[in-house]
Amino acid sequence: MTSPLSPYDAVLLLSFGGPEQPDDVVPFLRNVTRGRGIPDERLREVGEHYYGFGGKSPINDQNRALLAALEAEFESRGIQTRLAWGNRNWDPYLIDALRDLHEAGARRVLTLATSAFGSYSGCRQYRENIAAAQQELAAEGRTIEVDKIRPFFNAPGYAQANTDAVVAAYEQLGSIPAPENPLVFVTHSIPTTMEVASGMRTAASYSAQHLDLAAFVAAGVAERLGAPVPWELAYCSRSGTAFTPWTEPDVNRVLASLHADGAAGVVLAPIGFISDHMEVIYDLDTEAKATAEELGLGFARAATAGTHPEFVTGLVDLMLERAATERGQAPERHAVGALGPWRDGCAPGCCFLRAGVDSGVPAACEASVPA
C-alpha cells in the first residue's frame, strides 16, 4: 500500500531555534543577526530576556513536544514516515536535518514551519533558508526536494485551539466578554515595510491574516459564552530603532487605553504564536502583565495552540491534503474565516522583505502548484 503521505518520504519540522544554556545566548543571537555586524556587547543586552530565564529559550522543548504529538498522531492513523526537526538559528540546524534525511534515503520532504502566518519572517525567510541548505547539499552531491505546507493560520484546528483557549481564559478572569472585559489578540510586530510586502501577490497581508482569524475566533467565543466579544489586535516584541515604523499599536499602549476607557479586566490571546515562545513568556506574561497590574486591570493570558489535539490533527490533515494534491488528486482544502485556504506554492516574489524589492536571495517552495 502506498503511504497517504506519498510522494513525500519524510516530514520536517522547521523552526527558529533558541539557546539551551547561557553560553549559547550570544552565539545564537549572532546567528539571528548574521550579516548585520551587531557587536557582542549589544547582543548581550538583547539577550537579557534569555538570561532572565536561565539562558534557555522555551522554544526547543516546545518543538520536542510538538514532534512527539505529531509522531503519536501519525502512529494512531497508521502513517509511517520519517519525522525530522531542523532550525534556522540553532542546533539541530536545518542543513544537518536535511542531510540526515537524505542519508536515510529521503528524496522528497514536506516541511511544517512553526509560524502560522505568511510574511517575510514567518514564511519567505524560512524558504530562503531551505534554498540555501539545498544548494549546500547539492555541492555535496545530495539532491533533496522540499515543499512547505501552506500557512495554517486559518486551518480549522488552529482556530479551534485558540477559541478553546480564549474561553478558558475568560473562566480564569472570572468574567464574560463585555466592554469592561474586552479581548485583545496579540501578535509579533513587524516593520511596516514587511507588512506591506506580505500583502503583495497574496490574498491578504500579515495583519489582515490576523484580523481574519481574530474575527472568526471572537465569533466562536461569543457563541460559546453567549455574549458579544469586543476585541482588537495589538502587537508585541517590536525591535529596531524608533525611526523605523513597525506595526502598531503596542500591547502595553492598548492596555492603557482600554483602562482609560473603563475596562476592568482583559484577556490577552497571543494568536500570532503557536507555542509559548520567549515573546509570550517575556513580552506578555512578564511585561504586559506588569502593565496590567500597574493599571489595576484584571489580566488573563490565553494559552497558545501548543499540542492541542485539534491543532495537531489539523496539521496532519494539512500534510495529507498537500500530499494528495501532489499526487494529482483534488482534496478538500479546509479553512475558516473569509480569506479561504492559502495557495500551496507561494507566488514567485511574494513576501519580500520590502515590497517590490527583490533581494536576489533564492527562496524554495514557490509555485510548485498553480494558484
Ligand SMILES: CC1=C(CCC(=O)O)c2cc3nc(cc4[nH]c(cc5[nH]c(cc1n2)c(C)c5CCC(=O)O)c(CCC(=O)O)c4C)C(CCC(=O)O)=C3C
Ligand atoms: C513575524 C516574526 C515571527 C513569527 C512568529 C513566530 O514564529 O512566533 C518571529 C519568530 C521568532 N523570533 C524569535 C526571536 C527573535 N526575533 C528577532 C528579531 C525579529 N523577529 C521578527 C519577526 C518575527 N519573529 C522581526 C521582524 C525581527 C527583527 C529583524 C530580525 O532580526 O530578523 C530576534 C533578534 C533580536 C531582536 O531584534 O529582538 C530574536 C532573538 C523567536 C524565538 C523565540 C524564542 O526563543 O522562544 C521566534 C520563534
Ligand SMILES: [Fe+2]
Ligand atoms: Fe523574531
